[in-house]
Structures are given as C-alpha cells and as structure tokens.
Amino acid sequence: MIQEKKQNFYKRVKKLIIGGARNPFDVKIFHSISLIAFFAWVGLGADGLSSASYGPEEAYLALHSHPSLSILVALATAITIFIISACYSQIIEVFPSGGGGYLVASKLLSPSIGMVSGCALIIDYVLTITISVASAADAVFSFFPMEYHSSKILFASFGLFLLIIINLRGIKESIIYLLPIFLVFILTHVFAIGFSITTHFFNLTNIFQNTFVDLQKANYEIGFFGVAALLLRAYSMGAGTYTGIEAVSNGLPILREPKVKTGKRTMKYMSISLAVTVFGLMLAYLLYEVKHVPGKTLNAVLFESISSSWGAYATPFVVLTLLSEAGILFIAAQAGFLGGPRVLSNMAIDRWFPSRFAMLSDRLVTQNGVLLMGLSALVMMLMTGGSVKALIVLYSINVFITFSISMLGMVKHWWKEKNQDNYWKRKMIVSGTGLILCVFILVTVVITKFYEGGWLTLLITGGLILLVVITKRHYLKTTKLLRRLDNLIVQAVETSSSLTKKRKRKAPFFEKSQTAIFLVNGFNGLGLHTVLNVIRLFPNIYKNFVFVQVGILDAGNFKGVKEVDNLKEKVRDDLIKYESFISNHGFYADSIQCVGTDVVEEVIKELPDILEKYPNAVFFGGQLVFPENTFLSRWLHNYTIFTLQRKFYQEGVPVVILPVRVTYEQLNVA
Numbered sequence: 001m002i003q004e005k006k007q008n009f010y011k012r013v014k015k016l017i018i019g020g021a022r023n024p025f026d027v028k029i030f031h032s033i034s035l036i037a038f039f040a041w042v043g044l045g046a047d048g049l050s051s052a053s054y055g056p057e058e059a060y061l062a063l064h065s066h067p068s069l070s071i072l073v074a075l076a077t078a079i080t081i082f083i084i085s086a087c088y089s090q091i092i093e094v095f096p097s098g099g100g101g102y103l104v105a106s107k108l109l110s111p112s113i114g115m116v117s118g119c120a121l122i123i124d125y126v127l128t129i130t131i132s133v134a135s136a137a138d139a140v141f142s143f144f145p146m147e148y149h150s151s152k153i154l155f156a157s158f159g160l161f162l163l164i165i166i167n168l169r170g171i172k173e174s175i176i177y178l179l180p181i182f183l184v185f186i187l188t189h190v191f192a193i194g195f196s197i198t199t200h201f202f203n204l205t206n207i208f209q210n211t212f213v214d215l216q217k218a219n220y221e222i223g224f225f226g227v228a229a230l231l232l233r234a235y236s237m238g239a240g241t242y243t244g245i246e247a248v249s250n251g252l253p254i255l256r257e258p259k260v261k262t263g264k265r266t267m268k269y270m271s272i273s274l275a276v277t278v279f280g281l282m283l284a285y286l287l288y289e290v291k292h293v294p295g296k297t298l299n300a301v302l303f304e305s306i307s308s309s310w311g312a313y314a315t316p317f318v319v320l321t322l323l324s325e326a327g328i329l330f331i332a333a334q335a336g337f338l339g340g341p342r343v344l345s346n347m348a349i350d351r352w353f354p355s356r357f358a359m360l361s362d363r364l365v366t367q368n369g370v371l372l373m374g375l376s377a378l379v380m381m382l383m384t385g386g387s388v389k390a391l392i393v394l395y396s397i398n399v400f401i402t403f404s405i406s407m408l409g410m411v412k413h414w415w416k417e418k419n420q421d422n423y424w425k426r427k428m429i430v431s432g433t434g435l436i437l438c439v440f441i442l443v444t445v446v447i448t449k450f451y452e453g454g455w456l457t458l459l460i461t462g463g464l465i466l467l468v469v470i471t472k473r474h475y476l477k478t479t480k481l482l483r484r485l486d487n488l489i490v491q492a493v494e495t496s497s498s499l500t501k502k503r504k505r506k507a508p509f510f511e512k513s514q515t516a517i518f519l520v521n522g523f524n525g526l527g528l529h530t531v532l533n534v535i536r537l538f539p540n541i542y543k544n545f546v547f548v549q550v551g552i553l554d555a556g557n558f559k560g561v562k563e564v565d566n567l568k569e570k571v572r573d574d575l576i577k578y579e580s581f582i583s584n585h586g587f588y589a590d591s592i593q594c595v596g597t598d599v600v601e602e603v604i605k606e607l608p609d610i611l612e613k614y615p616n617a618v619f620f621g622g623q624l625v626f627p628e629n630t631f632l633s634r635w636l637h638n639y640t641i642f643t644l645q646r647k648f649y650q651e652g653v654p655v656v657i658l659p660v661r662v663t664y665e666q667l668n669v670a
Contacts, residue, residue, distance in 0.1 A: 036256045037265040040248065041273075042182045042331065049270075050332030052189065052277045053325045054135045055237075057298035058392050060285050062234040067286065068214035069227075071207060073234045074282040078275040080437060084245050085271035087407055087434035090427055091249045092263040094413060100249055101402035102343050108409030111350065115472075117405045118347045119464045121246070123457065124398035125340035129333040129377035130384075131391040133159045136329035138388055139322050142300040153386045157378060159330060164374035167337040168367060181327030186273070188321040192306055193280030200287040207286050229448075236445040237392060245270065246339070246402060299325060336377070341369025351475040352468040393453040398461060400442035407435035481626070507588045509544060515617040516542040517610065519603065519641065520549050523574040529660050530622035531582070537658075544588040546614060547578045550602045551595040568595055599640050604647055611653070618654045621645075625661040 059077075060070045091104055101121050106114025137156040197204070218227045248267050255262040281299070288305040290298055303321050307314035341357070348357035357368050384390040414421070414428035421427070446454060516534055520527040527547075534542060551571040575591035582589040592610065596602040611617065621641035645655040 037262050037269065039179075040255055040262065040266040041269040042179055046182060046328055046331040046334060049185070049274055049277055050132055050135070050325075050329045051274075052281055053139060053297065053299060053329055054131070054388055054392065056278055056281045056285070058237040058389075059234045060282060060298060061292060062237045063230060066214050066218045066230065067289075068207070068210040069218065069231060070234070070282050070286060071211050072215075072231060074279045076235055078279045080441070081242065081245070081271050081275045081278075083430075083434050083437055084242055084403065085267050086430050087410065088245055088249050089264050089267050090410060090431060091406065092260055092267065094410070095249065096260045100339070100343060100346070101246055101406045102346055104249075104409045105402075105405045106350070108413050109405065113405060115347070115352055115468060116465060117402045118343050118352065119468060120398035120401040120461055121343050122340055123461050123464060124395075124402070125336040125343070126373060126376045126380060127391060127395045127398075127457075129160070129163070129336035129340075129373060130380040131388060131395055132329045132332040132336070133163070133377070134381060134384075134386040134388050134391055136326040137386060138297055139300070139326040139329065142296045142322055146295050153381070156381055156386045160333075160374060160378050160381065163330060163333050163337065164370060167334070167370045167374075181324060182331055184320065185324035185328040188317075188324050189277055189281075192303060192321065193277070193284055195306060196284035196287050197280070203287060207283070210286075232444045233448045236396070236441070236448045242396070242399065242403075246399065246406075297322075297325075333377075336373055337370055340373040344369040344372065347468070352472050354471065390453065393449050394457045397442070397445050397449065397454055397457045400438055400445060401461075403438040404435065404442050407431050407438055411435055478626075506583050507543075507586055509588045513543040514541055515544040515546060515614040517546045517548060517614065517617050517619045518578075519619060519621040519644065520547050520574070520578065521599075522549070523577040526622050526624065526660055527578070528581070530620060530658050531578075533622075533658050533660075534620055535585075542587075542618075544614070545578075545582045545590075546610075546617070547575050547589075547591040548603060548606070548610070549575055549591070549593055550599045551593065552599065564595070568593070571595065600643050600647060603644060607648075607651065607653070618656060619644075619648060620656050620658060622660045623657050625659045 056070075056074070059073050060067060063069050063073070095103060095107075102114050102118035104114075105117040133156050136159060137152045140155065141152050215227070218230065222230065245267075248263055248270065255266070281302070284302055284306075285298065288302055290301045290305060292298060293301050300318070300322055303318045304314075307317045310317065344353055344357040347353045348355050357372070380391075384394075410431035411428060414424045414431060418424045446458075448454075450458075516538075518527065518531060518534075520530075531545070549571050551567045571593045575593055579589040579591055592606060594602045594606055621644065623641050641655075641657055645657060648655045
C-alpha cells in the first residue's frame with residue numbers, strides 16, 4: 001500500500017513537471033509534434049543567431065589595436081555562412097529522412113569515419129549548450145555591479161536545470177515557450193543594426209577607408225604573415241557562429257512534411273538572418289567605436305551607445321535588448337538538446353552507444369539523451385567556471401571536423417552520381433568549395449586554439465571515441481556469442497515447416513493444464529531457448545503456451561505512421577512464428593501483442609486482461625548470462641525481466657527467470 005502511494009505520488013509529480021503521456025497511435029501525433037519552417041528556425045537557428053552575443057565580440061576584440069579590420073572578418077564570416085548552408089541544403093536533398101554529420105559520413109564514407117564525426121558532434125553540442133547558457137548569464141549580469149558576479153555560475157546552473165525540464169516535456173513545447181523571446185531578439189537587433197547604419201550612413205565610406213589604412217598600418221608593423229595570422233585568429237574566435245548550421249539536416253525527422261522543402265526553407269531563414277546579424281553588429285561596433293568595458297558585454301556597450309541620447313527610453317531599450325540576448329542564448333541551447341540526443345540515438349541504433357539512448361519516454365522524447373547532454377553541459381560549466389573566454393577556445397573545433405567529413409562524403413557522392421545527375425559538376429563544385437573552406441578553417445582553428453586550450457577538446461573527443469569503440473566491440477562480441485542461439489531459429493522453422501504438413505488442426509486449450517506465458521522480444525534464439533527449457537524442465541505440466549511481445553517505439557522507428565505500422569506487423573509476424581512452432585508440437589498456442597515506449601509499463605497494463613483469460617498461469621522469461629560479469633555487460637544490456645519480476649511479485653503473480661548461458665567456446669559455432 002505504501003509502495004503504491006509512493007508510485008502514485010511520483011506519477012503526479014512527473015505529470016506536473018514533464019506532462020502527461022502522449023499517445024503514439026494518434027493519427028495526428030506526428031503532425032502535432034513536428035515543426036514548420038518558422039518553428040524550426042526558432043529551435044535550430046537560434047544557435048547561430050545567439051552567437052551574435054559573443055562571436056562578433058570575440059572576433060572584434062581579437063584584433064586588438066586594429067579594429068577596422070573586423071569588416072574583413074565580418075565579410076569572410078558571411079560568405080562562409082552562405083557556402084556551408086548551400087552544402088547542407090544539398091545534404092538535405094540527398095538524405096530526406098535526416099542527414100546529420102554522423103549519418104552522412106557513415107553512409108558515404110565508412111561507419112568508422114561516421115563514428116568519429118558523431119563523437120565530434122556530441123562534444124560540440126555539449127559545448128553549444130554550455131557556452132549558450134554561460135553567455136546568457138553574462139548578458140543578464142551586465143546589469144549588476146561586479147560584486148554580484150560571483151553568483152553567475154549558480155544562475156547558469158539553474159538555467160541548465162530549467163532547460164532540461166523543458167526539453168523533457170517535448171520538442172515543440174520547448175520551442176513554443178521560448179518563441180516570444182526569439183521574436184523580441186530579432187526585432188530589437190534588426191532595429192539596432194538598422195538604426196546604427198541609418199544614423200551613420202554618411203560615415204560608411206570612412207569605415208572602408210579606415211579599413212584600408214589600418215590594413216597598411218598593420219602590414220607595416222607586423223608584416224604580411226603577421227596580418228594573416230591576426231585575421232585568421234579573429235576569424236577562428238568567431239567560428240562558433242557556424243555551429244547551428246548542421247542542426248537542420250540532423251533535425252529533419254522532427255520537421256513538418258514535406259521535410260526536404262521545410263528543411264531547405266529553414267536553412268534559408270537561418271543563413272540570411274545569421275549573416276545579416278553578424279555582419280551588422282560588427283559594422284555597428286565600428287560605427288560607434290565601441291571598446292571593452294569590464295563586467296559588460298560588447299553588445300551591452302553598443303546598445304548603451306546607440307540609446308545614449310534617448311533620455312527615458314534608453315534604459316528600457318537596453319534592458320529589453322540584453323534580456324532578449326540572454327533569452328535567445330537559452331533558446332540556442334536548444335540546438336544542443338535537439339541535435340545531441342538525435343546523434344546519440346542514431347549511434348545507439350548502430351550500437352556505438354548503449355541502446356537505451358535510442359529509447360523514447362512516454363512524452364516521445366529521447367529522455368536519456370536529453371539528460372546526458374544536460375548533465376554533461378553542467379559538468380563543463382562547473383569545470384570552466386562559466387567563463388565564455390575559456391569555453392570559446394574549446395568551442396567550434398569539433399563542428400569543423402564534422403563539416404569537413406560531411407563535405408568529403410558529398411564530394412564522393414557527386415562523383416559517383418556523375419552518370420545519373422546532369423548537374424553533378426555544379427553540385428560537386430559547391431561541395432568541393434565547402435570542403436576546402438572547412439578544412440582550411442579546421443586547420444586554422446586547431447593551430448590558433450591548440451595551446452590556448454583547444455587540445456582539451458581534442459582530448460575529450462578522443463576519449464569519447466575510445467569509449468564508443470569499446471562499446472561497439474562489446475556488442476559485436478555479444479552478437480557472436482548469440483550466434484549459436486539464433487541458429488535455433490533456423491532449426492525451429494525447418495522443423496515447424498515439416499510438421500505443418502502433417503498437422504492440420506490447431507491444438508485446443510487444455511483447461512486442466514497450467515498455462516506458460518512467455519515474455520519474448522522477437523523470434524530469436526533466446527526466446528526459443530527459454531521455451532525449450534520449459535518443455536524440458538517441466539514435462540507434461542504446461543500444455544498451453546502464450547507469448548507476449550512488446551514492440552518498442554524508439555528513435556529509429558518513430559518517424560511516421562508507416563514505420564509504426566511496420567513495427568506492429570513485425571511483432572505480429574514474430575508471434576505467429578512462435579504460435580506455429582508450438583502448435584506443430586501439439587500444444588495450445590496464443591499470443592498477445594502491444595506497442596509502446598516502455599516494455600514494463602505495457603506489460604503491466606495488459607496484466608489484468610491476461611490473468612482474467614489465463615488465471616492458472618506462470619510467467620517465464622529468459623535472461624542471458626555472460627561468461628564474465630563485467631561493468632560493460634551490466635551497463636550495456638537491459639535487465640527488463642528482473643524489473644518485471646519485481647512488479648509482478650507485488651501483484652502476487654509468479655515469474656520464473658531461466659538463465660541462458662553463453663560461452664566463449666560458442667564463438668566459432670556457426
């Protein structure tokens with residue numbers, strides 16, 4: 001009774017914070033949780049736009065005594081945005097079901113290269129979340145005296161916790177909550193840029209003249225290579241601006257149909273708004289000759305300069321604009337929370353990560369992925385003390401690893417398509433240009449940031465790559481260990497087929513005999529081994545055999561109504577094979593199927609109906625026993641049957657778990 005009250009209390013709290021469960025079989029569910037181009041621009045494009053709060057500032061300040069050269073950096077940044085966006089628009093066309101850096105590299109190059117790209121992306125998404133929230137805290141604390149800045153890390157940590165909760169509620173809800181902030185940011189910054197240019201229109205020619213003079217001065221002081229190094233460093237410090245571009249192709253599964261059209265439109269919104277904002281702000285810095293003020297962001301100084309003659313309207317404008325920056329930086333963290341779990345789930349489906357990262361919660365969210373990204377960002381926040389200057393050094397290296405690999409894959413793709421696509425040359429030139437540009441930026445960023453802390457990013461990424469390789473090797477080893485069990489399927493099907501010709505009628509239900517109910521997960525060696533063990537261990541006791549299977553909705557199959565229907569059909573086919581196998585051996589056979597996001601919840605839901613139909617029943621389940629009980633074997637494999645056993649015991653229902661032992665000697669058995 002106490003346990004039941006605790007469970008009910010937990011469910012009420014969960015529903016209050018995260019929301020009630022969604023129905024995956026609602027015909028409108030995919031429409032209701034998918035995003036139109038505008039909402040996708042908000043959720044995925046905010047990452048790039050938010051970089052206007054720190055990217056232009058870092059690039060501008062990196063030029064030191066030659067600020068006029070920032071116009072060159074701004075132009076280079078805008079051109080880079082359009083080139084990379086054009087390349088990813090091609091990726092959207094080639095991979096209409098979703099083509100982030102991981103999938104592109106895995107399919108066009110090799111699974112191992114795809115793994116490297118995926119690991120780089122995951123670290124980059126963690127840093128996206130961290131630097132966005134840290135920058136938001138900087139924007140908010142620009143209002144406060146320096147003595148209050150010690151509370152900034154606490155504020156940032158609370159912001160991260162809030163974002164985790166919002167994203168556990170669902171993708172669309174997380175974006176709708178933050179939409180007003182996004183619109184305020186767009187309006188205030190467009191106004192600020194437009195006002196700066198309009199009021200200083202006749203000074204624009206001076207800006208370009210000053211740039212030419214400053215370029216000559218710098219060349220005289222530090223030489224050609226010194227100027228090149230200065231510009232490249234400033235350019236690399238603003239390289240975080242491009243990190244959100246990849247998110248659109250990675251997030252195609254959450255976009256509204258037609259996905260390709262929606263994705264390309266989102267990419268257009270993102271590239272134009274990002275290029276205009278970055279270029280406009282750097283131009284405004286020059287027009288107002290802003291300089292760094294301790295405790296304030298460069299944007300805060302700019303907005304104060306713009307509104308200095310507005311009297312009573314100045315403070316409200318500055319406050320509103322800076323709060324919108326803080327807000328959009330929180331939204332920008334959405335790119336990490338949307339893209340990161342998506343990459344994790346794709347890699348989990350391919351067994352680079354534990355399969356639990358592909359599972360969906362009852363809110364149809366990859367909950368484990370959201371929690372991992374959020375908690376990793378919190379660790380990074382605490383390690384760096386929420387310092388944007390420290391995080392900016394770690395940032396953007398990985399995204400150019402992914403960009404470079406993706407562009408290389410597309411160049412290879414268009415070369416292969418040269419006989420099928422009439423426009424392959426044009427498309428290959430776009431991808432090739434993107435490849436050269438991204439490789440150049442990657443090398444530049446690594447060189448300029450390496451000794452300042454960039455080595456740490458590469459070290460963390462290398463550590464993650466090592467971890468996923470170990471995970472993959474374990475799963476491959478397990479697959480070999482299970483080969484002998486799966487060979488039972490072939491024997492069972494052959495035996496079943498031969499007996500089908502002899503047996504014409506299905507065996508009736510034996511009322512005086514007990515019923516064995518098997519919890520199975522597909523028609524496989526583990527399930528058949530468990531069935532044969534029951535027949536062998538309990539001869540003449542069980543003559544009624546019932547099979548219960550739950551089809552799990554995960555990130556791999558929850559992509560549309562057709563995929564859900566395919567899952568139902570697969571479960572039905574598996575159960576028919578079990579029924580046929582048992583019937584042909586003279587036993588009564590029946591099956592129960594359900595589809596959902598959680599095996600335990602679905603089986604518990606069906607339990608009353610099962611017991612009503614088969615009151616004299618005992619439940620059976622099989623559990624693999626590995627040669628060595630290691631951390632990997634415990635963490636990488638689910639032990640759902642033990643959870644079900646505990647739940648059933650509370651209801652007074654007997655559950656027998658039969659061990660299925662696999663040994664290394666079975667590795668060579670085919």
